[in-house]
Amino acid sequence: MSWTEKRVETLKTMWGEGKSASQIAKELGGVTRNAVIGKVHRLGLSNRAGAGGNAKPAAAAKETATAAPAKEAPRPRAAKGEAAKPQPAAAEPAEAEPAPKPATPLRKPIVPAGQPLPPQPSANEISPEALATVREVEKKSKKLHLMELTERTCKWPVGDPATEDFWFCGLPVQSGKPYCEAHVGVAFQPMSSRRDRRR
DNA sequence: CCCTGATTCGC
């Protein structure tokens, strides 16, 4: 497919209407959203500024270069069958989580027999609302076992690690975080009403 | 995971 005047017209119109590149591509057919975006840029209307006068040049000057002139990153674009992969490799999500964890680290779910149970993160020390939510979610939890956890399953521990009544939430995690929405909510609580247990 | 636009560069 080529960019006939008619197609370009449709593109301009839709883009002007705020339609997404993928929507436009779908409408036009025979092109991908990349093609649409590429065309949009070439037409100089990337800014979403309706055709005509561009009152907002912007575009350039981002935060890429910053204040490090000495260390210019060339970022050679690997193309088709050429060049190697300068990619820094993906990170290992299963390990190392800087996120504030509940009282029970999932480092080692196994608990030596005869040990006092670690405080249940879902038990005390959290707001009533959050607690209620967690309780709710626990019902829906997938009850996954350690080996069943993936990068995108909630790793919130539920139950007694020393018994069979132990599993991980397993619900879909919230982008990035190690937990599902509900558990992120309680895990990232700004410690405050953390009333100390008299002890 | 889904999605979005932005950019680069071989073609």
Added chain:
DNA sequence: GCGAATCAGG
């Protein structure tokens, strides 16, 4: 000029 691949963010 084109657009896939990639990057970057939601």
